[in-house]
Amino acid sequence: VDAADTPLTTTGDIIYSSSGSTAARLGIGSSAQVLTVASGIPSWATPAAGGKLLQLVSATFATQTTSSSTTYADTGLTATITPTLITSTILVMIALPINKSAGNSQNGVYLNILRGATQIVEVGHVILYTGTALTNYGIASFNFKDSPATTSATTYKVQFKNEAAAAQVEVAPGNKTCTMILMEIGA
Secondary structure, three states, X not given: OOHHHOOOOOOOOEEEEEEXXXXXXXXXXXXXXXXXXXXXXXXXXXXXXXXXXXXXXXEEEOOOEEEOOOOOEEEEEEEEEOOOOOOOEEEEEEEEEEEEOOOOOOXXXXXXXEEOOEEEEEEEEEEOOOOOOOOEEEXXXXXXXXXXXXXXXXXXXXXXXXXXXXXXXXXXXXXXXXXXXXXXXXX
């Protein structure tokens, strides 16, 4: 195509065939736009926001917390995030050092994850459960996805309890560090 015969007017313009061999101009798009095609015609568009990491919040807790109760108690591990979009999901990642003392062969640790006062997920029994009365140490590590459907400050916290009251369980034994990471993912 001869430069004098093109419809180009601005640096970054694109020439495309609008019908047959007729040249047409597509003006340059805005910063961060992507080239798309609909019904054979190119255009510029803002890329979809889905799947993007919008923010990350982390929290740690390193004070040993002990219980011999079968009722949930707070571990002390909490984190608060304020979602920027009502359609966002929150990926919650947790790692807790846990110790089960000797005393009951049926003892295991249950964990309860709450968003505010609402239970989101309960993980239990198999954590440190061995079928023996021996002391057992480990790290409970798990991830889950939550859809809080809000743009208000949202607090997540972890609770724990014994399966059998005859033994003791500890979170952050020896003041080991527990961690929680909250990641807001755009829808």
